[in-house]
Amino acid sequence: MKQDALTPEKLREAYQHVWFVVARSQDIVTPQSATLLDQNLVVFRDSSGVARVTDRRCIHRGGNLADGVVAGDNIACPYHGWQFDGQTGRCAHIPSLPEGGRIPPKAEIKAYPVIERFGHVWTCLGDPVFDLPDPPEIADLELEWRSAEPIHAACGFMAATENFRDMAHFPFVHEPSMGEVDPVVSDLDVKRDGREVWATYYYEQIPSAKFSAVGDAQMQYHSYAPGIATILYDFGPETGKRYLVDFPSPVSYDKCIIFWGVATDRDFRGGSVDDILAVETMVFNEDTPVLEGLEPKEVPLAGQAFEVSAPADVYTLNYRRATQYAVQAIQQARGLTEEAAAGNGRVQVG
Ligand code: FES
Numbered sequence: 001m002k003q004d005a006l007t008p009e010k011l012r013e014a015y016q017h018v019w020f021v022v023a024r025s026q027d028i029v030t031p032q033s034a035t036l037l038d039q040n041l042v043v044f045r046d047s048s049g050v051a052r053v054t055d056r057r058c059i060h061r062g063g064n065l066a067d068g069v070v071a072g073d074n075i076a077c078p079y080h081g082w083q084f085d086g087q088t089g090r091c092a093h094i095p096s097l098p099e100g101g102r103i104p105p106k107a108e109i110k111a112y113p114v115i116e117r118f119g120h121v122w123t124c125l126g127d128p129v130f131d132l133p134d135p136p137e138i139a140d141l142e143l144e145w146r147s148a149e150p151i152h153a154a155c156g157f158m159a160a161t162e163n164f165r166d167m168a169h170f171p172f173v174h175e176p177s178m179g180e181v182d183p184v185v186s187d188l189d190v191k192r193d194g195r196e197v198w199a200t201y202y203y204e205q206i207p208s209a210k211f212s213a214v215g216d217a218q219m220q221y222h223s224y225a226p227g228i229a230t231i232l233y234d235f236g237p238e239t240g241k242r243y244l245v246d247f248p249s250p251v252s253y254d255k256c257i258i259f260w261g262v263a264t265d266r267d268f269r270g271g272s273v274d275d276i277l278a279v280e281t282m283v284f285n286e287d288t289p290v291l292e293g294l295e296p297k298e299v300p301l302a303g304q305a306f307e308v309s310a311p312a313d314v315y316t317l318n319y320r321r322a323t324q325y326a327v328q329a330i331q332q333a334r335g336l337t338e339e340a341a342a343g344n345g346r347v348q349v350g
């Protein structure tokens with residue numbers, strides 16, 4: 001695949017077919033505004049508790065449905081009270097119509113598919129090409145989840161995803177939380193298959209660091225390109241396991257909201273899930289200023305900027321290949337490319 005297939009326009013087109021988070025589950029007690037790939041949306045829970053995502057703009061006179069209220073299974077516009085069904089987007093009620101009045105057939109907004117998983121609400125603007133993953137490494141765990149406060153970051157969502165699963169920045173960005181981590185990154189065991197990438201990193205306890213109060217950890221990274229990255233922390237049989245998820249969501253090409261969360265396994269003895277959330281919040285807050293200083297603001301997949309890589313970037317390079325693979329697979333599924341995704345990301349990475 002040529003790099004021109006990864007221009008911002010082509011990526012935007014492809015990412016219409018990827019699931020992204022648009023809200024935390026706990027926040028949709030009232031309708032919430034969201035923007036995904038420049039599309040304004042409203043996220044709400046209907047009368048039966050099902051999460052719904054529709055366009056935010058009312059097609060009557062442009063009212064903001066996120067300022068509206070839920071009426072049964074509909075979202076009601078704050079301007080003239082038109083109601084739209086959360087599942088179909090069809091206008092279900094126009095208060096100004098006399099008894100028996102006909103709802104115009106074009107009175108419809110777009111409604112999108114929704115999945116709630118990992119404490120978050122996910123949607124896809126087009127037909128999803130990949131399923132939302134069920135990571136096998138947590139299948140046997142009994143997790144208690146906490147969704148973190150989402151972080152609005154002035155950088156692209158791929159740059160945020162890369163940062164989450166980068167190990168070489170620990171001693172420079174995370175000295176306050178992680179302590180004096182050895183800057184040498186060695187023994188990275190990285191594996192990729194299609195859009196999935198795995199890596200393991202051994203974090204040795206640094207007694208002065210808040211982050212490592214619990215002890216040494218085997219950090220098992222698993223990413224699903226383009227925007228899902230996870231870490232299973234295994235502290236050994238005495239202390240147990242905890243889990244960390246990162247779901248940066250593209251507001252636009254160079255802006256994202258980093259949705260993320262933590263979970264502890266039932267046998268975890270390294271602190272409460274709220275303790276873990278507090279420590280990881282510190283870590284995330286250390287990353288944001290660095291992310292916002294990046295040039296360019298998004299990973300230059302089309303070769304827009306010159307970059308040089310070192311061996312410690314092997315996971316990043318594999319994540320980029322996985323992203324290219326994902327985009328290629330989407331383009332193929334959409335009939336936009338002749339090339340087979342069967343090449344498994346056989347593409348050139350800078
Ligand atoms: S603008 Fe929404 S009902 Fe009029």
Ligand SMILES: [Fe+2]
Nearest residue numbers: 163164173287
């Ligand atoms: Fe970081």
